[in-house]
Amino acid sequence: MPRPGFVLEVDRSTPPILFWRGENFSLEKLPADRSRVIYAPEPHKVIDDIDGAINHALLNPVDMDPLPTLLVPGMKLTIAFDDISLPLPKMTRPDIRQRIIEAVLDMAAEAGVDDVHIIAALALHRRMTEDELRHQLGDRIYDAFAPRGMLYQHDAEDPDNLALLGETAHGEEVEINKRAAESDLLVYVNINLVAMDGGWKSTATGLASYRSLRHHHNTHTMQNSRSFMDAHKSELHKSNWRMGEVMRKHGPKIFQIETTVNNDTFPKPFDFLAKREWEWNGRDRAKFVAAKAGLNRTPPRMARNIFHGIEAPHNMTSIQCGEVEAVHRLTTENVWKQQLVEVQGQTDILTMGIPFICPYNVNSIMNPILVMCTGLGYFFNLYRGKPLVREGGVVIMTHPTTNEFHPVHHPSYIDFFEQVLTETTVPHELEARFEKQFAQDDWYRHLYRTSYAYHGVHPFYMWYWGSHGLQHCGKVIIVGGDAPTVHRLGFTPASTLNDALEIASDVVGRSPTITHLHTPPLMVADVK
């Protein structure tokens, strides 16, 4: 039986705590008697017979007929699936999506359906490479569909392949992939890593165009999603559900398949990274010392390759399919079961180690803008109820935050860093002044469509993602960050955690309470 999440009160006997620092980590001693550390629940058990569970789910959907009965010869079937941003880190082969799509294709073949398209639901993310697609879908699917042009990636900038389904009551346009919109059945294959994923967001965001996305990917929505992990308090969620309403009326029939995975994040020999420090044995300690010494001597480029090579042992803990909203309710419950940790009260200072990966730098570089988004966007929002840090409190991250960008994946990020952040870091201001120009830029559009670049507007979305955190916190400090780069982000650099606590004392006084979010593995703090 896995142990639930745990909040450790730090006392003088508590060992130093692990902090991620990008492609490295450190052990930091937290002040006794006023610090606490939040640990995620231990990984839940993976389903033993995954293929059996998939088949069972497809035959027993929620509020919908079994999949085989929906499949008829001559129909247009489209299978859409979550892209490389999920799960993190990537799963060992075979990926859940491969297993599910193979099962769906088997049923389709049996039913005599031969017009099948498989679409990666990229939204405005970068296209995946052939290697990445093969990893997710397996060689069998790839070789059968890709050469015939029936396995491809959603292109949010292809005017010929988008369909406007209508507008919500709030005037939000719903425009999605034309093939998906015109299909007799749209099967969506999801991996629900966090509570924000899935539901209508799968289709209304994953298959949408910029025209549609801008209605909820903006400062206003993000500042009113508290947090976006909590559907009841998330404006992002509400907007997607409104769009779902339009899809239900005017869109294709959707067969939603949602899965949850456990939080078994690190394979051997990195498994000590998920362990609670006081439970480290001699071998864990040795592994830490060896890994740290090794990484300190490894060029960052090589360290990055090592970390991005990690394939996580996490796997499926539940699968549910059928009608979107009903399915998503079940999925969310399962996510909470794995991730929720009850925490009493807020803190003055929230510390977090920023790891090497976030949804937007798989096989890529955690650039400064993604550091901001991971810290203030994702980690800050890992709460239900109230933010972990009090209003006006301080967030301290640890990350090297160098001025380094992937030229192929993040070209518009480079210009955002050079041209936008030099002017302003205020979310609604940069949204008003610069978003349109980046979103409609021909060159970014060209790179998004033909190379492997995130859409021109994507860095703005990263900034909006952190806008609730920015608005809420009194100060943000990055320990170990490259000073000019951190200044550009509008944050304060510090060389050590102790320096950072000194700097924070201007805002929160000499003996603040400190909470460390011990993630990854992922968790959500249920703050009472």
Add this chain to the structure above:
Amino acid sequence: MIAESLAGRRIAITGSTGFVGTALVERLLRSVPGCELFLIVRGGRRGAPSRVRREILNNDAFDRLRSELKDTAEDFEAMCARRVHAIDGDISVDGLGLSESGRAQLASCHIIIHSAAAVAFDSPLDSAVEVNLLGPVRLAALLNEMHSESAAKPHLVAVSTCYVAGNRRGHAPELLVSEGPFDIGLDWRAEVDSARRLRGDVEAASRTPQALERFRANARRELGAAGAPALAAKTEQLRDKWVENELVRAGRARAASVGWPDAYAFTKALAEQAVFETKGDLPVNVVRPSIIESALAEPRPGWIRGFRMAEPVIISYARGLLREFPGVPEGTIDVIPVDIVVAAIIAVAAKGPEAPFITQVASGSTNPLRYSQLVDNVRDWFTAHPVHDAEGQPIVVPDWNFPGRGRVQKQLDRAQTLVMRGERLLQSLPLRGTQATWSARLEERRIEIQRALEYVELYGLYTECEAIYSVDNLLRIWNELDARDQDTFCFDPRAVSWDHYVQNIHLPSVVEHARVKMTPGKTKTDRSARLRANVLSPNRQVAAFDLENTLIASNVVESYSWLATRHLNGPERMRYVIRTLREAPTLLGMDRKDRGDFLRYFYRRYEDAPVEQIERDAMEMMTHIIVAKSFPAAIRRVREHRALGHRTVLITGALSFNVESLRPLFDEIVAAEMSIRPDGTYSGQLTKVPPTGETRAQVLGEYCDANGYSLDECVAYADSTSDLPLLEAVGHPVAVNPETRLAAIARKRGWLVEEWDKAAGAPKKLLPLAPMLNERQR
């Protein structure tokens, strides 16, 4: 009395655009209100009246007079219109090249003051002879010719120099050299002939095949593969420069061989002799000043025009460049303020022909300034008012040891050799960007050392000169003046208090003129920002970009390698790499020699490549070679130009299908085109001359013509000297990550230099090979 005796006189002046000339014009206009002036200047493109207005009357010497005449009945402009006349004439041409009206005006003059000279101590021998020696002879001959009939001939006052006395110690009287004890009986006509012949000889020597080959080789070394026209222009420029240098050397050598410090003093000495022999009954007087420096009092203390003899030396010392300067501490440095010289000239002119034939205006005999006294004053002043370096730190001036000239020269020679070797070394390395600017910096350093060497060579002799110039004639004229004239036209050398003059008058003025940094704090170099704003002005029309090393850190060999290895397996790749590496030196050599030939040769490799496959692979290559290796700032700049409404043009020797993916950035792509065979494969042959070297300038010119744009409003970005014709053709050239030679050229010409780099996260691959495909993918 002086003002009265010159009232109603018409005075012609040569050399009025010079230091003494300008002061003379000012003084006559202000202190001799009754005279009229005829200024003989070379008209040039603008015409004589315009030059007089712009180069003389606009000088700050006239500020005082201008303000004095303000709010009077006749203001400065009106007074000048009435009293100042411009005559278009050239002293180096027989008859001065005067027009009819110019001749008439000159003929009407009562007094002619000849102060035109080639004052540079290092002018080529023949031009020194034409101007300094023959100038006054021509003037005298012309005046004699114009007044051959009349009895009242005009009075010629010629300005010479004390240093005509040559390298000698002790007393130098106010006598013609030929009358002194050290005359060696030179014939000035023979000197003129030989100088003219020398010009022909040197010109001929510069045109021998060996010499021309040398110039060509040097031009190539300096420019690289810049194309035939640019190379030709540079070669001719180098030849011209060589001829000049030879003549300068010849002048210095000839002067030294017969006992003068330089060609200036030598030709001036001969000029005095020549005028004396050819003047006939024309009344002539000679005024010989020593080293003329800034004004003591008139028109204002410290007034100076141009960068003169002592100033470069003083500034070099203050900037810490010249740590030592040769000289004898107890020697006399004969300096005389310009207003004293001017007053003396006017006094001689007023006195008329009965003045002594030669009048020396010098301080050495009556009020000597010791070299050590000058040096102490300079050091004290700069210790109190240090010059600041670019970092805003004050420069501490060194103590002066009064070393011999040989030692200083040896030190500087050694430094020069060292710097030159470093420069050669850097130029031979394939450097770019910041490293390339080292070489530009070294070059600057070399030029500084060279200049210092020249100072030491040229002026060292003057500081070591121990001749004492007697001023008996000058003092006789002085003593005859009444008190009012002595007050208005002070030319008594004894009136100067040297400590006061050097510290409070001369040095502040020199520092102001040299525009050196006298305040602490870092200088903000807003030059780049200004140039950048200029380049990104909405007025620009076209922005042309080179590709390799300007937009991306890649080249045609890399893109070929990528495409060629895309479908190869491990062993095949190995063979490809070995083959290419073996060929690399040959390819590099070809590329250096002629880019166009290299491209043609290299592109043969595409022969038989299937068009369809290449086009498909080229799309993928965009990610791996073009986007991954692009300079984000460069791509940003292209888009900034587009946003401003400029047309963007890519001019590259790369093959069109390899740059197709850049299409969205450019309105026009000019690339090498390869013909396609009917069977759908490439022929390996180009359809036209690839756009390299001077062809690029032509291509851009044609584009501008066809679309109604002006090259002056074009911006061009390029990285190597082979693009020099393109950069020179446009109004706004930008050197991007320039290689050593281009960095030096850009620095000299004040072009914008951009240092653009790949994104920090860009993949670093040793070999530009396509990622290996597995069996399934292939």
